[in-house]
Amino acid sequence: xxxxxxxxxxxxxxxxxxxxxxxxxxxxxxxxxxxxxxxxxxxxxxxxxxxxxxxxxxxxxxxxxxxxxxxxxxxxxxxxxxxxxxxxxxxxxxxxxxxxxxxxxxxxxxxxxxxxxxxxxxxxxxxxxxxxxxxxxxxxxxxxxxxxxxxxxxxxxxxxxxxxxxxxxxxxxxxxxxxxxxxxxxxxxxxxxxxxxxxxxxxxxxxxxxxxxxxxxxxxxxxxxxxxxxxxxxxxxxxxxxxxxxxxxxxxxxxxxxxxxxxxxxxxxxxxxxxxxxxxxxxxxxxxxxxxxxxxxxxxxxxxxxxxxxxxxxxxxxxxxxxxxxxxxxxxxxxxxxxxxxxx
Amino acid sequence: xxxxxxxxxxxxxxxxxxxxxxxxxxxxxxxxxxxxxxxxxxxxxxxxxxxxxxxxxxxxxxxxxxxxxxxxxxxxxxxxxxxxxxxxxxxxxxxxxxxxxxxxxxxxxxxxxxxxxxxxxxxxxxxxxxxxxxxxxxxxxxxxxxxxxxxxxxxxxxxxxxxxxxxxxxxxxxxxxxxxxxxxxxxxxxxxxxxxxxxxxxxxxxxxxxxxxxxxxxxxxxxxxxxxxxxxxxxxxxxxxxxxxxxxxxxxxxxxxxxxxxxxxxxxxxxxxxxxxxxxxxxxxxxxxxxxxxxxxxxxxxxxxxxxxxxxxxxxxxxxxxxxxxxxxxxxxxxxxxxxxxxx
Numbered sequence: 066x067x068x069x070x071x072x073x074x075x076x077x078x079x080x081x082x083x084x085x086x087x088x089x090x091x092x093x094x095x096x097x098x099x100x101x102x103x104x105x106x107x108x109x110x111x112x113x114x115x116x117x118x119x120x121x122x123x124x125x126x127x128x129x130x131x132x133x134x135x136x137x138x139x140x141x142x143x144x145x146x147x148x149x150x151x152x153x154x155x156x157x158x159x160x161x162x163x164x165x166x167x168x169x170x171x172x173x174x175x176x177x178x179x180x181x182x183x184x185x186x187x188x189x190x191x192x193x194x195x196x197x198x199x200x201x202x203x204x205x206x207x208x209x210x211x212x213x214x215x216x217x218x219x220x221x222x223x224x225x226x227x228x229x230x231x232x233x234x235x236x237x238x239x240x241x242x243x244x245x246x247x248x249x250x251x252x253x254x255x256x257x258x259x260x261x262x263x264x265x266x267x268x269x270x271x272x273x274x275x276x277x278x279x280x281x282x283x284x285x286x287x288x289x290x291x292x293x294x295x296x297x298x299x300x301x302x303x304x305x306x307x308x309x310x311x312x313x314x315x316x317x318x319x320x321x322x323x324x325x326x327x328x329x330x331x332x333x334x335x336x337x338x339x340x341x342x343x344x345x346x347x348x349x350x351x352x353x354x355x356x357x358x359x360x361x362x363x364x365x366x367x368x369x370x371x372x373x374x375x376x377x378x379x380x381x382x383x384x385x386x387x388x389x390x391x392x393x394x395x396x397x398x399x400x401x402x403x404x405x406x407x408x409x
Numbered sequence: 410x411x412x413x414x415x416x417x418x419x420x421x422x423x424x425x426x427x428x429x430x431x432x433x434x435x436x437x438x439x440x441x442x443x444x445x446x447x448x449x450x451x452x453x454x455x456x457x458x459x460x461x462x463x464x465x466x467x468x469x470x471x472x473x474x475x476x477x478x479x480x481x482x483x484x485x486x487x488x489x490x491x492x493x494x495x496x497x498x499x500x501x502x503x504x505x506x507x508x509x510x511x512x513x514x515x516x517x518x519x520x521x522x523x524x525x526x527x528x529x530x531x532x533x534x535x536x537x538x539x540x541x542x543x544x545x546x547x548x549x550x551x552x553x554x555x556x557x558x559x560x561x562x563x564x565x566x567x568x569x570x571x572x573x574x575x576x577x578x579x580x581x582x583x584x585x586x587x588x589x590x591x592x593x594x595x596x597x598x599x600x601x602x603x604x605x606x607x608x609x610x611x612x613x614x615x616x617x618x619x620x621x622x623x624x625x626x627x628x629x630x631x632x633x634x635x636x637x638x639x640x641x642x643x644x645x646x647x648x649x650x651x652x653x654x655x656x657x658x659x660x661x662x663x664x665x666x667x668x669x670x671x672x673x674x675x676x677x678x679x680x681x682x683x684x685x686x687x688x689x690x691x692x693x694x695x696x697x698x699x700x701x702x703x704x705x706x707x708x709x710x711x712x713x714x715x716x717x718x719x720x721x722x723x724x725x726x727x728x729x730x731x732x733x734x735x736x737x738x739x740x741x742x743x744x745x746x747x748x749x750x751x752x753x
Contacts, residue, residue, distance in 0.1 A: 225569060228701060228735075231699075231701050232701055232704065232705055235701060235702055235704075235705035235709035236705050236707075236709070238709075275678060276678065277678065278677045278678055278699045278702075278713070278731075279678075279679075279680045279681065280712075280713075280716065282678075312658075312678075314656075314658030314659060314678060314679070314680075315658060315659050315661075315679065315680045315683040316680055317659075319680075333622045334619060334620065334621065334622055334623075334626075334656075334658060335623075335658070335659065336623045336658075336659045336660055336663075337623065339659040355575075355622045357572060357575050357576055357579060358579055358622075360576060361576055361579035361580050363580075365579035365580070365582075368624075369622070369624075372624065387622075391572075
C-alpha cells in the first residue's frame, strides 16, 4: 500500500511516525479569541454550523494558529436529528434543547431518511475547508454515534446520566432498536456526504458509551458503530474511520477487536499499559491527554504528555486529548503541549 | 478459621455461598414510603443523620420490609468535612452545599483531627441498630473515600465532573495531598468509631474515582483507601473492608491486586468476564446490577440478575447494585430482584 503523505492518514493506517500527528477534539472553539470574535457575529450556534463561510473559517482557525496535523469539521452531532425532523436549538451556556421524541410522536414523526438538502451547508463547509487546507493537513469529518445522539433525542437535552434513553432501551428494546437503526442509516448517509465533499477521515463520537453495562454496550454501541464503519469502508475503503466510545473501560479491548473501525479514540481514564497491550496491539489509537491537565499546564501537563508518548509512541498513535478542550484553557498551554509532542 | 454465621461476613471473607447475600446501596431511602413519611418529621437531612432514633429507624426499615442480609448505617459521606469544621447543609432536591475550602481559608481553617463528639450521634445510631438487628443480619458502617469527599470540599457542591478538585490536584499536588492526608486520618478515626460502636464490616465509597487518569487514580484513590484499609485491619482484623472505586474500569484489576481491602465493589459498567477473571480471582466482589435495570423491572431486570449470578455466582459474591437505588424505583421490582437471587 502506498504510504500517504499526510501524517494523520498514515498514522490511522497503522504507520508508526517518529513524531505522532496531533490535533485536539473541539480545537475549533471557545478557548480561541478568534472563535469568540467570530461567534459574536452568528445569531445562534446552529446558524454558525449551517453557514459555510463562517463554519469553514472557524474550522481553519486552529490550523492557522497551531499548525495541527488535522482539521475537524466545525459542526454538531445534533444536526442529524435536526435533519431527521426533530428540530434542535442551543441555549447559550446551557446546551442543546430538542422536543423530546415521545412528545413529538415517536419515530413515526421523523423522516425515514435524513434530509441531505438541510445538510448541504455542512457539505459545502467540508469542500471549502478541504480546498483551503495546507497540503499536509488532513480533514476529518464526524458524526455522533447512534446511542449518544439517541440519548439527546429521548431526553430532549443533556442530563447528568442520560437515564431516559437507557430506561427506554430497557423497557422497549425493540422501539429503541428502531431508533438506533434509523440513526445508523442517517449517520452513514451523512458521513458519505461529508466524504464525497472532501473529508479524508471520519470520527464517530460516542460520548455516552461509558454509562452502559456490557450487554447494552455490545448492542447499542459496538453493533451500530460497526455498521457505520462497515458501510464507510465498503463505499470508501481509502477513508479511515476512528471510533471513540468514551468511557468504555475494559470494553475498549472488545471494541478494538470486534468493531471494524480503523482506529480507536481513548478517553483520559484509560490505563496506558492496557491501551498499549489491549488496544494499540490491534488498532492505531488516538488520545488521550486529560483536558484538565492541559488546562492546569506546567509540570502536570508535561508529565501527562510524556507518559502518553512513552507508553504509546512506539506504535501507531495520533496524539489528542481524551475529550474536548475546555473553554478556559490558556492558549499557551496548547502551544506547550504541541511543542513537547513535536520536540520528541 | 471459624466460618461466620452471618452470610454477608462469610462472603466478604471469601466463602462461596449457595445463595449470595444481598443488600442494596441506598437501601434506606426515598424509594420507601416509610422513609418518606419519617423524613417529613426531620427538619433537615443532616438532622436526620444526627438523630440516633430516627437514623436507626431508617436504617432498619429495609431490613424489616425485605429481609436483606445487611443493614448499612444511614448517614452521609459529608459528615466527615462537617466534623472537620467545614459545615455542610443539604438543599432539598439539589444536593449538598459547603463553603468551598478556599473561601474558608484552606486546610488551616479546618480541625487537625476529626471532632468525634460531633459524630457521637452516628456512633449511637450504630449501637442501636446493632442491638436491634436479627441475628443473621450484619451491620455495615461506611465513609466516603478521601478523594470523593475532597471533590465536594473543594467545589462546595456536586458538579458534573468535579473538575475543581481535579484541577487543584494538578496545580498543587502537595496542598491537595495534605487535604487527602487529613481526610485519610479522619476517615480512619471515623470508621474505628463505627466499628467500636458495633459495625461488623465497613465500606469506603469512592464515587468519583472513575474520573481520574491512572497515575492520579493510583495516588488519590488507591493509596489513601489502602491506608484506611490497612489501619482498620491493624486495629480490627475481624472487620472486613469493602472498597468501592466506582468507574475504575481497567484499574479495578490493579485496585483488587494492590489495595489491602477484603472485597471490591463493582459498578454496573464492569464487564462480567473481566470482573470474574481479574477481580473476583483475587478478592470477593460485590455488585453490580444496573440501578436502571432495577427501575425498569421485567425481563430487563431478570436478564441482568441472571447474568451476574451466572458470571460471578461460582465465586465469593455479595449481590448488590452497581450504584445506589434510584428514588423512583418501584418496591415490587426490589422484591422481584431478591426473589430471583434467592430462588437460585
